Amino acid sequence: MKIQDSELTSYNFAVSLNSVSKTFGTGDTQVKALKDIELNVRCGELLLLVGPSGCGKTTLLSVMAGILDSDDGVVDVFGVRVDKLSQTKKTSFRRQYIGFIFQQFNLIPTLTAAENVAVPLLIIKTPYAKAVKKAREYLSMVGLSERTEFFPTQLSGGQQQRVAIARALVSEPRLIVCDEPTASLDGDTGKLVMEMFRRTALSKDRAIVVVTHDNRIFSYGDRIAEMLDGRIIAVHTDHQQMM
Amino acid sequence: MLRVALQMLIGDRSKYITLVSGLAFVSLLFIQQGSVFCGLMLRTCRPVETIGAEIWVADPNLQSIDDSKPLLDTDLTRVRSVEGVKWAVPLFLRQVQVRLKNGKFQTVRLYGLDSASLVGRPGKMLEGDSSALNAPESVIIGKAESERLGSPKIGDTFEINDRIARVVGIADVPRDFLSNPYVYTTYDRALQYAPRQRKQLNFILVSAKNGVKPEQVIENIQKTTGLAAYTQDGMRWLTIGYYLKNTGIPINIGISLTLVFVVGMAIAGQTFYAFALQNERYFGALKAMGTSSFTLVKMILLQSLTVGLIGYSIGTGAGCLIGWVNQGNRLAFFTPYQLLLISFTVTLTICMLASLISIKRVLQLEPAVVFRN
Numbered sequence: 199m200k201i202q203d204s205e206l207t208s209y210n211f212a213v214s215l216n217s218v219s220k221t222f223g224t225g226d227t228q229v230k231a232l233k234d235i236e237l238n239v240r241c242g243e244l245l246l247l248v249g250p251s252g253c254g255k256t257t258l259l260s261v262m263a264g265i266l267d268s269d270d271g272v273v274d275v276f277g278v279r280v281d282k283l284s285q286t287k288k289t290s291f292r293r294q295y296i297g298f299i300f301q302q303f304n305l306i307p308t309l310t311a312a313e314n315v316a317v318p319l320l321i322i323k324t325p326y327a328k329a330v331k332k333a334r335e336y337l338s339m340v341g342l343s344e345r346t347e348f349f350p351t352q353l354s355g356g357q358q359q360r361v362a363i364a365r366a367l368v369s370e371p372r373l374i375v376c377d378e379p380t381a382s383l384d385g386d387t388g389k390l391v392m393e394m395f396r397r398t399a400l401s402k403d404r405a406i407v408v409v410t411h412d413n414r415i416f417s418y419g420d421r422i423a424e425m426l427d428g429r430i431i432a433v434h435t436d437h438q439q440m441m
Numbered sequence: 442m443l444r445v446a447l448q449m450l451i452g453d454r455s456k457y458i459t460l461v462s463g464l465a466f467v468s469l470l471f472i473q474q475g476s477v478f479c480g481l482m483l484r485t486c487r488p489v490e491t492i493g494a495e496i497w498v499a500d501p502n503l504q505s506i507d508d509s510k511p512l513l514d515t516d517l518t519r520v521r522s523v524e525g526v527k528w529a530v531p532l533f534l535r536q537v538q539v540r541l542k543n544g545k546f547q548t549v550r551l552y553g554l555d556s557a558s559l560v561g562r563p564g565k566m567l568e569g570d571s572s573a574l575n576a577p578e579s580v581i582i583g584k585a586e587s588e589r590l591g592s593p594k595i596g597d598t599f600e601i602n603d604r605i606a607r608v609v610g611i612a613d614v615p616r617d618f619l620s621n622p623y624v625y626t627t628y629d630r631a632l633q634y635a636p637r638q639r640k641q642l643n644f645i646l647v648s649a650k651n652g653v654k655p656e657q658v659i660e661n662i663q664k665t666t667g668l669a670a671y672t673q674d675g676m677r678w679l680t681i682g683y684y685l686k687n688t689g690i691p692i693n694i695g696i697s698l699t700l701v702f703v704v705g706m707a708i709a710g711q712t713f714y715a716f717a718l719q720n721e722r723y724f725g726a727l728k729a730m731g732t733s734s735f736t737l738v739k740m741i742l743l744q745s746l747t748v749g750l751i752g753y754s755i756g757t758g759a760g761c762l763i764g765w766v767n768q769g770n771r772l773a774f775f776t777p778y779q780l781l782l783i784s785f786t787v788t789l790t791i792c793m794l795a796s797l798i799s800i801k802r803v804l805q806l807e808p809a810v811v812f813r814n
C-alpha cells in the first residue's frame with residue numbers, strides 16, 4: 199500500500215515537528231520522553247541530535263521515522279502527516295521514505311554483504327538478481343566492491359557499518375535516520391564512516407538525522423540540536439559551540 | 442523475502458539441524474510405532490487371508506478366528522442346502538501341540554482342509570505339492586516360524602497327539618499374530634490329531650453360485666440356519682476388532698504416539714522459540730524497514746514448513762527403510778499410505794503450532810526495538 203500523492207501536503211522542510219509529545223508508562227512509572235518538541239530539518243541537511251542518555255533522542259528519532267507513535271503534535275515528513283497514518287500506511291511510508299542505520303548494524307548474519315544491502319529492495323518486491331546487482335553497485339560506492347560476498351562476521355566493524363550505510367541508501371530513501379552510527383567504532387573508523395556518509399548520502403532532496411553522543415563527529419553535522427529532559431534546548435549551527 | 446527467510450533458517454546451522462533432526466525423529470517414531478500397530482493388526486487376520494474363502498460360516502457367538510465356537514457336523518449339510526450356495530466345505534482350525542524329535546513341545550496352528558477339494562490350501566508352495574496332502578500321515582508346514590519345529594525338511598516327521606505327521610511340503614505362509622507355525626492337513630486327519638471334543642467343526646467355507654452376490658448368500662445362510670456368516674473382509678474386520686477391543690495394543694501404541702507428539706512439540710517449540718528470540722533484532726529491523734506483518738508471518742511459516750517437510754521426508758524415509766530391511770522377519774511392520782498421510786499431518790501440525798510462538802513474538806514486536814541496544 200503506497201502513500202498516494204493526495205496524502206502529501208506541500209512542504210518546506212524535510213521534517214517538521216510541532217508540539218510533539220510522547221509519554222511512556224502510567225501512574226508512578228510515567229515518563230515524559232518528549233515534551234512539546236518543535237524542530238525542523240531542512241532538505242539537504244545533516245542534523246545531529248545530541249544530549250545525555252535518557253533525554254529522548256532515540257524516541258524523537260523513532261517518532262520521525264514512523265516506528266513509534268507520538269501522543270500529541272504534528273509529525274510531517276516530506277509533506278506526509280505521519281501522525282495521521284494507520285499502522286499499515288506507516289509500514290508503507292517507512293518502505294518508501296526512510297533509510298535506517300543502527301548502532302549495532304543489524305546485518306543479518308546468514309546473508310552476504312550484497313544480500314544484506316539488497317534487503318530493502320527485496321521488501322519492495324524487486325527481483326532477487328536485480329536487487330543484488332544494485333546492492334553491489336552501492337557497496338562499490340562505499341568502497342566495499344571486494345567484499346560483496348563476505349558475511350557480516352567476516353567484516354570489521356567499520357566495514358559492517360559501511361554495509362549498513364549502503365543498505366540505508368539502496369532504496370533511495372528521502373530521510374535517513376541513524377542511531378549512534380559510530381558508537382561501536384573506534385575514532386578513526388568513525389570519522390571515515392561519517393566522511394563517506396556525507397559524501398554518499400547527502401543530496402538536495404534528502405535529509406539525514408543522526409543521534410549521537412560522539413563529540414568527535416560533531417563537525418560533520420550542518421546543525422546540532424541539543425536535547426535535555428525531552429526538550430530541544432538549543433539548535434547550534436557552529437559545532438565549535440558544542441565542543 | 443521468502444529467500445531471505447530460508448537463508449536465515451538454513452544459515453543458523455545448529456538450530457536448523459536441531460529442528461530437522463527433531464522433526465525427523467518424531468516422524469520416524471510415528472511411522473515406526475504406527476507401522477508396528479498396523480503390522481500387528483494385519484497379522485491378527487492373516488489366518489483369514491491365507492485361507493482365502495469367499496464366505497465364512499461360524500457359530501453366532503464367534504468373536505474372532507482364534508476364538509471360535511465349533512459347529513455341529515450337520516450344520517455343513519444345512520448350509521449346503523441354502524439357496525445361492527455353490528459349494529460348502531468344512532474347515533478345522535485349532536491350536537494344538539506338536540511333540541518334536543528332541544522331546545520338546547510346540548504349539549502350532551493346525552488347519553484341517555476338505556480332503557476332496559483342499560479348499561484353503563497354501564497358495565504358494567516352496568517345496569513339495571499340496572496334492573500330496575492326501576497321502577497317509579502327510580502335513581504341509583509353513584516356512585515362517587518352521588525353525589520352531591526344528592526346521593524340518595520334506596520327509597521329516599513329528600508327533601501330534603501321539604500320531605505321526607510327515608512333512609510333504611513347505612509353503613510360503615506369512616506370520617500371524619500368535620507367531621505359531623502353520624501345519625496343514627486334511628479335515629479327517631486333523632480330527633485325529635486334535636484332542637477329541639463334542640463338536641469339532643470350526644468353520645464352514647462357502648462359495649456363492651455364479652451371478653449371486655456373496656452378501657445375498659450370507660443373508661440366506663443367516664435366515665435359514667441361524668448361523669453367522671461373513672465375507673472374507675467381514676471376517677478380517679471382526680478379528681481385528683476383537684484384538685483392538687481385548688488387548689492393550691491400541692492403548693500402548695496410543696500412549697507411545699501421544700508421547701511422540703508431546704516430545705515433538707517440546708523440541709520444535711523450544712527450538713523455534715530460541716530461533717525467534719535470536720532473530721528478534723533482525724525481524725525488528727525488517728519491520729522497521731517496512732516489511733509488513735503479513736510478509737513476516739509468511740516468512741516464519743515458510744521456515745516451519747521447510748523444516749517440517751525435510752524432517753518428515755528424512756523420518757519417513759528412515760521408517761520405511763526399517764520396514765524394508767525387516768521384511769519377512771519377526772518384526773510386524775506395515776505402512777499403509779494412510780499412515781504416511783497421518784504422520785505428514787502430525788509433523789506439519791507440530792511445526793505450525795511451534796511456529797505460532799515465533800509468529801506471536803514477531804507480531805507483537807515493536808519496530809522501535811531496533812533502536813534499543
